[in-house]
Amino acid sequence: MRIVQIAPDVFPIPPNGYGGIEKVVYDLTEELVKRGHEVYVYAPRGSSTSANLISYQHDGIWQFEEMVSRVINTLPENIDIIHDHTHDSLIGKLNLPIPTLCTIHVDHGNGVSNQVFISKRAREFLGSPNERYVYNGLYPSEYDFSYEKEDYVLFFSRLVQFKGLEYALDVVEKTNDRLIIAGPIHDQYLFETDYKPRIQSNPNIEYVGTIAGKQKQEILKKAKCLLFPVVWEEPFGLAMIEAMVCGTPVLAFPNGAVPEILEQFPDFICHSVEEMIEKVRANSFPYPDQLRRYVIERFSVNKMTDDYLAIYHELVDCNK
Incomplete structure (x- = not known):
């Protein structure tokens, strides 16, 4: 054709x-x-x-x-x-x-x-x-996979209100986990007035900007989990399958297509910040290879x- x-x-x-x-x-x-x-x-x-x-x-x-x-x-x-x-x-x-x-x-x-x-x-x-x-x-072969996880959670998205960074910050402020934030700033005013003060006041939080290539692979595959607390009608959520194909679990709010994309892993769904906090603390997730196989079969x-x-x-x- x-x-x-x-x-x-x-x-x-x-x-x-x-x-x-x-x-x-x-x-x-x-x-x-x-x-x-x-x-x-x-x-x-x-x-x-x-x-x-x-x-x-x-x-x-x-x-x-x-x-x-x-x-x-x-x-x-x-x-x-x-x-x-x-x-x-x-x-x-x-x-x-x-x-x-x-x-x-x-x-x-x-x-x-x-x-x-x-x-x-x-x-x-x-x-x-x-x-x-x-x-x-996606092409699974383009994504590194790791069984070994490091002691941090990841927020990987545009920095805009409806992607829910404020809720990821709420989570780690309660759990005292290290948080890596990666993604471009799409709302400069929101970043300067709301996000930046919270990031700078907490030594466990690091904003690394937009990531690509080897840096993206390393951060995705080594994260304990990806936080995806979206508060809009998410049409798909590519970051979720990128994380899972690397063997990294996802904790997400059930908005838009999130429950559908995470269909085989209903325990990843969190209906509140409090529930997300509990699941981060529990750190009880499926084996990483289960996540990768799921993505290969469906996405x-x-x-x-x-x-x-x-x-x-x-x-x-x-x-x-």
Whole structure:
């Protein structure tokens, strides 16, 4: 098939550090190329891929008009399908004659045809029962695994209110555990006024910024557990499967798709800060290899690609 992938206008692919959507787009694109498909990918300048890269200007802001214009004016001929991953389904809204699939990676629907959600819960919250969902996937071979854990818990996410860092801080202030915080600051005012004073006043808490590469692998695989106290309709939660494939357990609030992604490990669900505190103190988790096997079986790039290809073929056949 001749396939076009449209990455968001946020980070290059693959992302150097934070960028969950970009990581998914990159891995899907690479797997499609490996399987012999002719793939074109639109992504910000600085991207790198085995597919045919068509880059567009990117200077740190979302440039919707320029991006849409770039796609319209450079779209290769005889494309079978377009897969739009942009936050607002910018290409899907054009209603082009080419079948267009729109993955909804965010917490709002875009009112376009052929929406695909990234969990059953996201479909339930944003779509309708007749619409599709495809889980995000990763390459397990890209993630180090460790049975041995060190004496710290991890918070690995964007630093914004709805990701729940304040609750992770509440937990370690009670348990006296060491906490490593990793991720980009997306709300500078909140960080300066609420988070930074609590971090600086506690010698057990360390903020390491955005992590990538070897540093990310080491921190993920050695953590006693990942704290994931999200307080929004989390559409998927890539950090959870990244931690588990490294053999690291996850303690999370049951918001959005969290219970679904942690379906085999219901004891990881915490309904309050107090319950999360108790479970951190108990430190009673499944064997790390159980967590890794679970991710390999349910959340691989191979499975994600199989599922998307089935939808591609269905939409192309319907368009004939």
